[in-house]
Amino acid sequence: MRLAAFRPVAEPGGPPRVGLVVGDGPNWWLHPFPAGTDLVELLAAGTAEREAAADAAARGDGLRPEQVRLLPPVYPVAMRDFLTFEAHVAGVGKGMQGHEFVPPEWYAAPSFLFMAPHAVTGGYDDVAIAPDTERFDYELELAAVICRDVRNAGPEQARAAIGGYCVMNDWSARDVQGREMKLGLGPSKGKDFATTVGPWVVTADELDDCRDAGGFLDLRMTVKVNGEVTGSDRSGNMGWSFEQLVSYASRASWVKRGEILASGTCGSGALAEGWGRTGELIPRPLQAGDVVEMTIERLGTIRNRIVAGTESVPAIVPARRRVREEV
Structure with missing residues (x-):
């Protein structure tokens, strides 16, 4: 449904x-x-x-x-974005470390970040380029909508809390994100301007026949820019199932009805992954006029046209530098 x-x-x-x-x-x-x-x-x-x-x-x-x-199918009460595709971690790692690097900490637990729930946009809305970026990027993800509150949930309880699934584009300003993450924080302003979810929610029961032998949803994921395929993967390549993601998020904490939990970017699901592997901005960063189309098998397609930002934003004020006096 x-x-x-x-x-x-x-x-x-x-x-x-x-x-x-x-x-x-x-x-x-x-x-x-x-x-x-x-x-x-x-x-x-x-x-x-x-x-x-x-x-x-x-x-x-x-x-x-x-x-x-x-x-947007829901205006979420909270959003969590995981990092579950090993291929994406390796590709982005090459850009940061000089080689395809997956830190051992990635295997230990399904890490996630909290997102800005008020930034969600509809599946066919125009999306404005974020301020201060020259490296505007998309991220193809699978997202789950939570329909029941859970805390310290085991796999079965976690599965019952997932009401359905949709397509998600976690738009990113990569240069802004890079500056923030050098301080061990974020990304925050690199991602808080828009996240597209849609076009609708497919109820979880409709996808029971799409599970692989390990119980993972296995759906084809594809992204196009201006009609050309730029990335594809399968959700069956996630390192953890959505039930495991919900369970981990609920450890000594509430996961509430109306939340969205996302898989993180799939392999080749972002331009930054290619930039990391080649050391060049090829394909080029997204520009106004580009149309980004994401399709996940059985879930549908979101399609967004990128437009120039028109908001008047305040200037960024750098920190004052203080001369410390000897005590």
Whole structure:
């Protein structure tokens, strides 16, 4: 089942709605649920209850793609981005260390960073280039939407907390990110301006037939820039399953309904990986006018046009340098 958040084009100032996506390819229909329906509550509902609600929605009139603006499926209460693809770690490591380097600490536990939940954008929204960057990049990721609160969750409890999956683009300003990470912090301003999630959420039960022998979701992941394939991988190459990610995040801590947990960038899923391996900015960094398209098998496609930033941002003030006096 595919569940989307949207606004009708005819009601741009209206409240967000939730709809059932029916049909494949570009010719889908969106059948609205009753006003006030909460997408995360639908994910948490029992299968029979959710299917009954979907059947009722499908009997109503549907909307065509041109009649709606797709919103982020959820406005998350928190976001965590993991680092689960060994190939990506190796490629970026070459740029930082001079060789394809995977630190032993990576194997020890599924590390993650917290993201800016207020920065999410819809699957077809324009995305403005971040300020102060000359190395604007995309990151192709698989993301899970949490539908139940969990703490100290084992694998089975963690699996029941995952309501569904979607495509994610963790946009990055690589030069800003690099400056921050030299101090052992961040990335923060290198990533807090936009994260695209969408185009909708596919319920977890729909993907049970996509698991490999180890229980990992194994879905084809592809990214294109201006129609040309620039990277691809499979989610089955993750070092940890999503159940293991949720379990780790919940150790002595709450993972709350409405959170998004992401896989981290897949192998060849970012330009920076190629830059690290070759030492050159080839392919070139993203520019205004580029269109980035990401597809994950069974989940759909997000497509975003990059535009020039138009916001007036305050200047960065460097730290004052103090002369220390001897005591």
